[in-house]
Amino acid sequence: MRFFLRRAIFYVFTAWAAITINFFLPRFMKGDPISAYLAKNQGKVSPEAIESLRILFGLNTDRSLWQQYLDYWGLLLRGDLGRSLSKGLAPVTDIIAEALPWTIGIVGIATVISFIVGTSIGTYIGWRRGSKAEFVVPVATFLSTVPYFWLGLIMIAVFSTTLRWFPASHAYDKIYIPEFSWDFIGNVIYHGTLPALTIVITSLGGWILGMRNMMITVLDEDYITVAQAKGLSPRRVAVNYAARNAVLPQLSSFALSLGFIVGGTLIMEMIFSYPGVGLRLFEATLAKDYPLMQGIFLVITLSVLVANIIADIAYAALDPRTRQEEAL
Template sequence: MRYYARKLGFYLVAFWAALTLNFFIPRMMPGNPVDALLGKLQQRGGQVGPEAREAYEALLGSDTGEPLWNQYFTYLGNLARGELGVATSAFPTPVSDVIGQALPWTIGLVGIATLLSFVLGVVLGAVVGWKRGSWLDSLVPATTVLSAVPYFWLALIFVLVFSTNLGWFPLNHGYDVALASGWNWEFISSVIEHGTLPALTIVVSSVGGWLLGMRNMMVSTVSEDYVLTAQAKGLRNRRILSRYAARNAVLPSVAGFAISLGFVVSGSIITEQVFSYPGIGSQLLSAVQNSDYALMQGIFLVITLAVLAANLVVDLLYGVIDPRTRVEN
């Protein structure tokens, strides 16, 4: 229990530190969300006066006359009540609604693609490392080259070849805009069709890293004494591969997967820009361009929770996979 309590305490402190940075960093950026919103109002012919500024400052919680520390404690209190503020880039929509609409798209696309590339890379890496020196080793250079190619360049090539020239996949957006969203097969099939090419790009560009890392760990693990002992006992190769070699070789990959899974939310910006895909990445870019503190803070909060939760789960999972990590000092 001390092991798990220590881990949980560490992540609680890290979460508080992340919340503090989440508050101060956007306020160090040039610009002001109230000015941006009043500028939009003025462009539409609205009257901009001192009363309007005070009303918007009160609404957005960015009163420049209030001390920064008071704003900080107000921010923490609002978070405790689940209030993330109003998004000026989508005024007057609450931040929670903006994130709630965008997050499923990002998780559905980048999350599934990341999980698929991890599983595929680890399985192939385990087999290649177990049969090192065979023709399967020829897969490693090809996949490594693909993982070294800049993602945006590979995505643009895929769009040119498979969408523009061949017409196999839609060019952009998350679904056919002529359809009404809902839980029906016509809409779901459109979402799958539009998400296939972005997901394929993510898998192709990232599977090589998982394969190479797992293959190298398998090569070193196969030479360990416990693997040789298992072979001397006459155990089947499949059992030695899964229960002895792969189980220990996969530990570094699990840690890397936790980090990549946590950054699924933040790593979707390039994907969504190239494929004009709706999601958190597009909303974050819009928030930065419009100095939307509330939306930026809400998205960073989601990213923080995702990273910390993924790493906490892996830390606890480590204790199950490798009981040696639970040994108290």
């Protein structure tokens, strides 16, 4: 209980700090969303409408910064993230909710696949250290250092432009209406193959190298020698003793990766014109749409915190030593 109580206090404080920074940061920047909006619509907005917009966005000069901060918390507790200027004053929650499934679908599946494949390959290479399988490590490491945008453009040039196997952009063909049907789902998978493959290729090297190094470290432990001396099968020693302990650091990294799924892969969504959170953040930045930027940053931050909480719980469940050390 002491372990979980300490972690809960830490994450509550972190969430408060993140939300507070998210409130003050745009207000310390030069200008505000209303000024950016008026600069694009000179002479088209009446003074009464300007004042209404400032009240709507909580930027009216009649209220102090502290009162605006309290109003911001009140809106958050009601699930109101404000309205987007660049999307016709549409609610920010609706815009994020529309983009979120696309990002979670493409980046989430690709992250899970790369973690499972990379961890499995790293386990085998670490167990068979010194074998010919070691050549996979430098190849995967090299691919992980390739700039993402460059690899994405190569994938488009080869598989889309030259071979015409996959489409180069968008999440589905324009002839489809989003619905739960096999035709639409198949078209989404068809469009998402290249972006997902790009994510898997660029992230595979880290999982392989991390798991391989941990396996080599674990194999020198005494309990591995004891397990082998008992006459246990190599497969059982590798999976139940070595891999089970070597994968613990990988789980923390995996949880962080899951948290950053919500943020999406900005470059990937730009290259493939994929309608996810990353592309919405890029559009909001260009339009100086602070409410939308603020809402996306908040969702990304909270998702990372939740992922860290899940990682702590999983780590403590798999390794009781963690609970005992922090409880002292």
